Amino acid sequence: MKQGGLKKPAPTAKTEESCDKSASVDCRPRLKRRKISDSDEKLNESVTDGNKRRWSAVETDVEPEILEDMGVGMLEDEGSCDSQKTQKRSLEQESEPSPLSETVSEPNSNEVRLQPAQQDRSLDYRKSNELGEDFFLYRRKQTMHHKGQDAFLKLSDELVLMIFRWLPKNMLVRCALVCKRWQRIAYDEVLWTRMDLGSRTLNPGSLGHVLVRGTIILRLAQAEVSDPVFFSDCPLLTREVPCKLQYLDLSMAVISEEGLADLLNVCKNLRKLSLEHCTVSDNVCAAIGQNHNLDVLNMSACYGVTQSCIKSILTGCRKLSAFNVAWTDLPVAALNTLCTELPTSIQRINISGCRKTLNDNHVYQLVNACPELVELDLSDCTTLTSETISIVTQLDKIEYLALSRCYGIAPSAYLQLSSVSSLMYLDIFNLMSEQSITNLQTNLPEVDVNKFLFSSVARPTVGIRRTSIWGLRVRD
Secondary structure, eight states, rough: OOGGOOOOOOOHHHHHHHHHHHHHTTTOOOOOOOOOHHHHHHHHTTTTTOOOOOOOOOOOOOOHHHHHHOOOOOOOOOHHHHHHHHHHHHHHHOOOOOHHHHSSOOOOOOOOOOOOHHHHHHHHHHHHHHHHHHOOOOOOOOOOOOOOOGGGGOOHHHHEEEETTOOHHHEEEHHTOOOOOHHHHHOOGGGEEEEOOOTOOEOHHHHHHHTTTOOOOOEEETTTHHHHOOTTTTTTTTTSSSSOOOOEEEEOOOOHHHHHHHHHHHHOSSSSOOOOTBOOOHHHHHHHTOOOOOEEEEEEOOOOOHHHHHHHHHHOOOTSSEEEOTTTTHHHHHHHHHHHHOTTTEEEEEEETTTTOOOOOHHHHHHOOTOOOOOEETTTTTTEEEHHHHHHTSSSSOEEEEETOOTSSOOGGGGGGGGOOOOOOOEOTTTTTTTHHHHHHHHHHHHHEEEEOOOOOOOOTTTOOSEEEEEEEEEE
16 A cells, blocks of 8 residues: 555635635635556555445545645545536536626625725736736826926016016025026025115024125114124125125114124125114224225214224225214214314214213314215204304305204304304204294294204114115115
């Protein structure tokens, strides 16, 4: 009796039905069958009884169902296997439901409900078995492409630039991130000529990014500028890009002395500058003196103004036409330097607030140094006397004179101003009664008395206007 005669049986109808069920859940057992030799066939024929019952060489009482669960089966001859396969196909064709019944019938509770994705995979696998073992279906997800044309490609750079002029500055920065062409157009100097950053807080280095764009008019009134003003790699510091700033308003801005000095050191072309209520130093004033074309300078209420500061400014800025140093608490030495070294181009000056330092001699020196004066403000200088009126009458082009709260000047002395034909406005607040002012107005019919409460000498803004400095718009 040969041990090799025991072969793995062919799959029965029941096993194939279980395989079909398992294939739906992507379980694919592959049953292998080895061909039975001729000697084995003879042995099987000799041991078969009259009822054609197969008798195995190895007797066993194990039921076929248990063997099927273990993955093995009893051997059958090829003829019986072929007949069983044919019978199975006929049963499957008879029991195959119609498409309509498949859609209506409900699955059994024992069957596993497949998800749509699993059903697709099992369907692809069944198709692959029909086509071949090495065939596999894979469907790639199609990506959606937005088809269209860029309308800006049809426009010239000049037209795109005109469109960008309507955008605010923060939107221009975002447009510069779109492409290289938009970046080149968005950073054009025409779009960054005017900047209004008043009452804002600037992060360190932000001012450098603004000035690199070619800004000419910049308003920083009441702004807070953080240190450092420029980073070490800023093109303005390395002289790769020149600073084109000409009009700068720093009135009441919060900025350190070092930051102010760094800012003014890169500005060589300033024409009008306002540092009202800022703290200055010798380095700051030395940087101001480098602007030889400076025309208007407002330093009212500044702290730290010394004689060296005044000398540095007047030495470098010989084209000044308007200078405001009101309420800077100038010492006597600084006043002497101011009144004797002022350039002859000065037409408007404000030295108010020198309560105990400014005297008649200073006024005399000032009139001799600046014979072209048009506006003169000497308010709150309590040490002045009536002689000052006699000195002022020597100015042929004077139009505005302010002597408010100069208590040392007698009211009758103002009648001498009738000889000055060019005088148009006279401010003498808190000096006379209403009746005295009326009599003075009668003697000076061509002069408006007490019309302006505050002086406008060298100030960037007058009144409630905050969208322009020195008559120039700061917003597009």
